[in-house]
Amino acid sequence: MNGVALCVSRGIARVTEAALGPYQTAVIRIGFSATWLLFLLRELPHRQELYGPDGPWSWDLARQLISDNGAFTALTWFRGQLWFETVYALAALSSLLLLLGWRTRTMSVLFMIGVLSLQNRSVFVGDGGDNVLHLMSIYLVFTRCGQVWSLDARRAERVRAAGERGERLPDRAGPLLWSVLGLALAAVTAAGRLDGEWFVPALLWTLWLGQGLYWVVGRRARSAEPRVLLDVVAGIVHNGALLVIAAEACLIYATAGWYKVQGSRWQDGTAVYYPLHLDYFSPWPALADLMSASGTMVLLVTYGTVIVQVAFPFTLFNRRVKNVLLVAMMTEHAVIAVVLGLPFFSLAMIATDAVFLPTAFLLRLGDLAARGWAALPRRAVRAEPAKPCSPEDGEPARVGFPV
Incomplete structure (x- = not known):
C-alpha cells in the first residue's frame, strides 16, 4: 500500500508541478499554424469560391445550416466582401504570429476562431486533414x-535577466491587446452575434x-501563493490537453486501421x-505508375499501412x-503528400504525430537548427557597448501580461 501511495503521489506531483512536453507542444504549435497558413496562402486566389459570400455555398445556405447545427463561424456575423476579407486576413495573421510564438x-x-470560422462556413470543402486541424x-x-x-x-528570458539586475520591464502591448479584444468581444456579444451553441x-x-x-x-498580490496557484491550474490544464491530443492521435490511427481491416x-x-490511378490523386502520373508497377510493393504498402495503424x-x-x-x-504521410497530392492532410497528421517525438531528438533538432542559423552569412555590424534593456524589450516576471 505504501508503494502504491508513493507512486500516486509522484504521479500527481509530476502532473501538477510543471507543464509537460514543452518541445512537443511547440512542434505541434508550429506544425498546425504553418499548415493553416500555407493553406490560406495557397487558396488565396480561390478564397471567394471556397468561403466568399457569393461562393457556390452561399451565405444564406451557410446561415441556414449553422442555425440547425449550432456551429461557430464569424463569417455569418455580417454579410459583405469587406468583412470576409477582414476575417480571412486575420486568420492568416494569427497563424503567422502563432507560428512565431508571439503572445501565444x-x-x-484567434487561431481557433479563424479555423472554425472558415471551415464551418463551407463544411463541404476540404479533406480529412481539415477535421484534424x-x-x-x-x-x-x-x-x-x-x-x-x-x-x-x-x-x-529578457525578463528574467532584467529581474536579476533588479530592473522592471513593463509590458504595454499585452494590456492593450487584452483591452481591444475585450471591447470587440463585448460588442459582438451585445449585438447578439454569439447566439447558438454556448x-x-x-x-x-x-x-x-x-x-x-x-x-x-501577478501585479497586485502581496504574496506569491496566488500566482503559484494559477500556474499550477494552467499546468494541469496544459497536461490534460496534451493527453487529449495524444489520445486523439491514437484514436485516429486505431479507428482507421480497424476499419481498413x-x-x-x-x-x-x-x-x-x-x-x-485516379486523376484527382495523381499530380505526378509517372511517379504513381512507377509505384504501382510492382504488385509486391503495392501489397506490402497496403498491409504495412494496416499493421502500423492498428499496432x-x-x-x-x-x-x-x-x-x-x-x-x-x-514517412508514409510524406509519401502521401507527394504522390497523392495531399500536402495539408499530411502536414496535419505529421504535426499530430509530433506529440510522441522523443525530447532528446527534438533538442538535437533544435541545436542543429540553431547552428544552421548561426552559420548563415550576415552583414558585419559594428560592436557597441551593451545597453540596459529598454522598457519595450519585455515584461517583469510577476507583473507582465500573460498574452
Whole structure:
C-alpha cells in the first residue's frame, strides 16, 4: 500500500508541478499554424469560391445550416466582401504570429476562431486533414505552447535577466491587446452575434477573464501563493490537453486501421493501387505508375499501412518500437503528400504525430537548427557597448501580461 501511495503521489506531483512536453507542444504549435497558413496562402486566389459570400455555398445556405447545427463561424456575423476579407486576413495573421510564438495565449484563441470560422462556413470543402486541424485548434488553446522556440520564450528570458539586475520591464502591448479584444468581444456579444451553441462564447469569455485575473494577481498580490496557484491550474490544464491530443492521435490511427481491416480492398491488397490511378490523386502520373508497377510493393504498402495503424497505440508502452512506427507513419504521410497530392492532410497528421517525438531528438533538432542559423552569412555590424534593456524589450516576471 505504501508503494502504491508513493507512486500516486509522484504521479500527481509530476502532473501538477510543471507543464509537460514543452518541445512537443511547440512542434505541434508550429506544425498546425504553418499548415493553416500555407493553406490560406495557397487558396488565396480561390478564397471567394471556397468561403466568399457569393461562393457556390452561399451565405444564406451557410446561415441556414449553422442555425440547425449550432456551429461557430464569424463569417455569418455580417454579410459583405469587406468583412470576409477582414476575417480571412486575420486568420492568416494569427497563424503567422502563432507560428512565431508571439503572445501565444492570445494568438492560439484567434487561431481557433479563424479555423472554425472558415471551415464551418463551407463544411463541404476540404479533406480529412481539415477535421484534424479543426479539433487540434481547440485543444491548442488549452496548452502552454510558447514555453520554448517562441518569441514569448525570448521575452521571458529578457525578463528574467532584467529581474536579476533588479530592473522592471513593463509590458504595454499585452494590456492593450487584452483591452481591444475585450471591447470587440463585448460588442459582438451585445449585438447578439454569439447566439447558438454556448461552448464558444463561454470559452472566449472565460479565457479573456482568466487573462485579466492572471495579470491582476501577478501585479497586485502581496504574496506569491496566488500566482503559484494559477500556474499550477494552467499546468494541469496544459497536461490534460496534451493527453487529449495524444489520445486523439491514437484514436485516429486505431479507428482507421480497424476499419481498413474490414474493407475488402484492403484485404485483397488493392486499396493503394486504385487511388494511384485516379486523376484527382495523381499530380505526378509517372511517379504513381512507377509505384504501382510492382504488385509486391503495392501489397506490402497496403498491409504495412494496416499493421502500423492498428499496432501503434499498443506500442506506446515500448519506446523503441514506438519510435520505429512513428518514423514509418511520418514517412508514409510524406509519401502521401507527394504522390497523392495531399500536402495539408499530411502536414496535419505529421504535426499530430509530433506529440510522441522523443525530447532528446527534438533538442538535437533544435541545436542543429540553431547552428544552421548561426552559420548563415550576415552583414558585419559594428560592436557597441551593451545597453540596459529598454522598457519595450519585455515584461517583469510577476507583473507582465500573460498574452
